[in-house]
Amino acid sequence: MATKIPAEALSTVSEMMLATLYARALESRRPDALVRDPCAEELVTRIDYDFARFQINANDQVVPCLRLLQLDRVAQTFLGAHPNGVVVHIGCGLDTRFERVCSELPDDRQVMWYDLDLPPVIDLRRKLLDETQHYRMVAASALDLAWLGVVDVHPGKSLLFIAEGVLMYFLEAEVRHLVLTLRERFPGAELAFDAAWPLTMWLYNLGFRLKHLDARLRWSLRHYDALEAWAPGIQLLDTWYLTLLQEFTSRRKGLSTLFRVFPQLGKMGAILRYRLGTKE
Numbered sequence: 001m002a003t004k005i006p007a008e009a010l011s012t013v014s015e016m017m018l019a020t021l022y023a024r025a026l027e028s029r030r031p032d033a034l035v036r037d038p039c040a041e042e043l044v045t046r047i048d049y050d051f052a053r054f055q056i057n058a059n060d061q062v063v064p065c066l067r068l069l070q071l072d073r074v075a076q077t078f079l080g081a082h083p084n085g086v087v088v089h090i091g092c093g094l095d096t097r098f099e100r101v102c103s104e105l106p107d108d109r110q111v112m113w114y115d116l117d118l119p120p121v122i123d124l125r126r127k128l129l130d131e132t133q134h135y136r137m138v139a140a141s142a143l144d145l146a147w148l149g150v151v152d153v154h155p156g157k158s159l160l161f162i163a164e165g166v167l168m169y170f171l172e173a174e175v176r177h178l179v180l181t182l183r184e185r186f187p188g189a190e191l192a193f194d195a196a197w198p199l200t201m202w203l204y205n206l207g208f209r210l211k212h213l214d215a216r217l218r219w220s221l222r223h224y225d226a227l228e229a230w231a232p233g234i235q236l237l238d239t240w241y242l243t244l245l246q247e248f249t250s251r252r253k254g255l256s257t258l259f260r261v262f263p264q265l266g267k268m269g270a271i272l273r274y275r276l277g278t279k280e
Contacts, residue, residue, distance in 0.1 A: 004046060004047060004048035005046055005047055005048060005124065005127050005128065006047075006048045006049075007047050007048065007049045007124060010120050010121065010124070011118070011120070014093070014117070014118055014120060014121050015215070016093075016165070016213075016215050017093025017094050017095075017117075017121065017165075018047070018049055018051065018054075018094070019054045019056065020064050020068075020093060020094075020095070020165060021040055021043060021044060021093070021094045021095075022044060022051040022054055022056055023054075023056050023060060023061045023064045023065060024037045024040040024061075024064070024065060024068065025037065025040040025041045025043070025044040026056060026058075026061055027061045027065045028040055028041050029041065030058075032251075034061075034062065034065045034066060034069060034247050034251070035065045035068055035069055037096065037100065039096040039099055039100075040094075040096065043094055043096075043128055046128060047124075047128075053211075054211070054213075055211055059252065062248060062251050062252055063242055063243075063248075063269070064165070066242045066245055066247055066248055067164060067165070067194050067242060067271065068095070068097075068164065069247065070240050070242065070245070070271045071097070071162055071164050071192055071194075071271060072097060072100055072101055074160075074162070074192045074238075074271070074273060075087060075097060075101045075160065075162065075192075076101050078158075078160045078190065079101065079102070079111055081158075082157075082158040082160075083110060083111070084110035084111065084157055085111055085112075085157060085158045085159065085160060086111070086112045086113075086114070086151065086154045086157050086158070086159045086160070087111065087112070087113045087114070087159075087160045087161075087162065088113075088114045088116060088151050088159065088160070088161045088162070089113070089114065089115045089116060089162045089163075089164070090116050090142045090161060090162065090163040090166060091116070091117055091142055091163055091164065091165065091166030091167075092115035092116060092117050092121075092125075093117060093121060093165070094121075094124070094125065094128070095115075095164065096129070097162070098113045098115065098135050102134070102135075110134075111134055112134055112136075112154060112157075113134060113135045113136070114135075114136050114137075114138050114150070114151050115135070115136070115137050115138065116137075116138040116140060116142065116147060117137075117138075117139070118139070118140075118141055119139040119140070121139075122137050122138070122139035123139070125137055138150050138151070142163070142166065142170075142178060143170070143174055143177075143178065145178070145181055148181070148182075148185055152185060152186070158188070158189070158190075158279075159186050159189040159190070160189070160190045160191075160192065161182060161189060161190070161191045161192070162191075162192050162193070163191070163192075163193040163194075164193065164194060165194060166193075167193050167194075167195070167219060168194075168195070168196065168201065168217040168218065168219050168220065169215070169216075169217060169218060169219070170218060170219055171218055171219060172218075172219050174219075175219050176230055179191065179227060179230060179234070179276065180230060180231055182276050183231055183233065183234060183276035183277045184277075186276065187233070187276065187277040187278055187279055188275065188276070188277060188278055188279025189275075189276050189277075189279075190237070190273060190274065190275055190276070191273070191274045191275075191276055192271065192272065192273045192274075193271070193272060194269065194270070194271050194272075195220070195221045195224060195269070195270055195272055196217075196220055196221070196268060196269040196270070197220055197221070197222060197267075197268045197269070198220040198222060199268060200220065200268040200269050201217045201218075201219075201220040204217050205217055224236065224239050224270055224272055227274055231277070232277075233275075233276070233277035233278050234274060234275070234276055234277065235274065235275045236272060236273075236274055237273045237274060237275055238271075238272070238273040239270050239271070239272055239273075240270060240271040240272075241267050241269070241270050242269055242270065242271065243259055243267075243268075243269070244259070244267075
């Protein structure tokens with residue numbers, strides 16, 4: 001039997017990527033899976049970790065998998081419109097979006113994809129996954145903006161930044177600084193990320209405490225267009241409410257009925273796509 005790869009060097013926040021990895025793997029095994037991710041199934045078998053401690057059930061899998069599915073769609077649409085575009089996945093964890101998205105593209109694609117995360121995360125990724133001509137890993141904190149120099153080597157190309165399950169762990173001042181720096185450095189770039197209301201953040205933090213997990217969310221949005229007030233040219237392009245997607249309705253019928261009666265409750269979490277300024 002092959003030796004499993006340990007994951008003990010991960011911080012509390014980085015450790016949560018193992019929970020989302022496990023959720024994807026469990027979902028992928030279902031006959032009615034929202035997401036097929038055989039790579040996630042394989043990675044779970046190769047990592048030495050007690051995944052059962054996350055206590056993930058079938059209902060827990062739905063939202064993270066729909067979040068992943070919708071951001072996959074955002075990336076696919078972006079690269080369909082910009083075949084030579086650049087994608088930067090901020091806080092990639094152990095996600096394998098490059099494989100899922102780019103496997104559907106023509107063989108002559110010119111996309112450049114960067115997966116960015118903390119050094120211990122990237123160290124683990126390098127033991128599990130390989131870089132290619134079109135795919136690179138960057139070991140850095142999203143808040144240590146020196147990493148911008150690594151990806152700022154594609155003049156004239158369109159950029160998409162994806163931040164999945166990461167910005168809510170930052171303080172608002174940190175998120176604002178990151179967004180405004182991206183706007184200044186890459187005018188016209190797109191940013192896609194998940195956001196939630198303050199009540200949703202409180203409920204998630206309560207769930208973490210009940211499961212004896214140390215992770216805590218710190219940033220939320222009451223109004224999803226709030227970033228437009230941060231600087232001129234920042235524009236909210238799309239809002240997708242995960243609980244209103246057809247896939248959610250098919251799996252969580254009880255909650256879907258509740259959200260039809262109280263539609264505002266269905267808007268407590270969303271995927272947002274912004275444009276950061278105007279391309280020069």
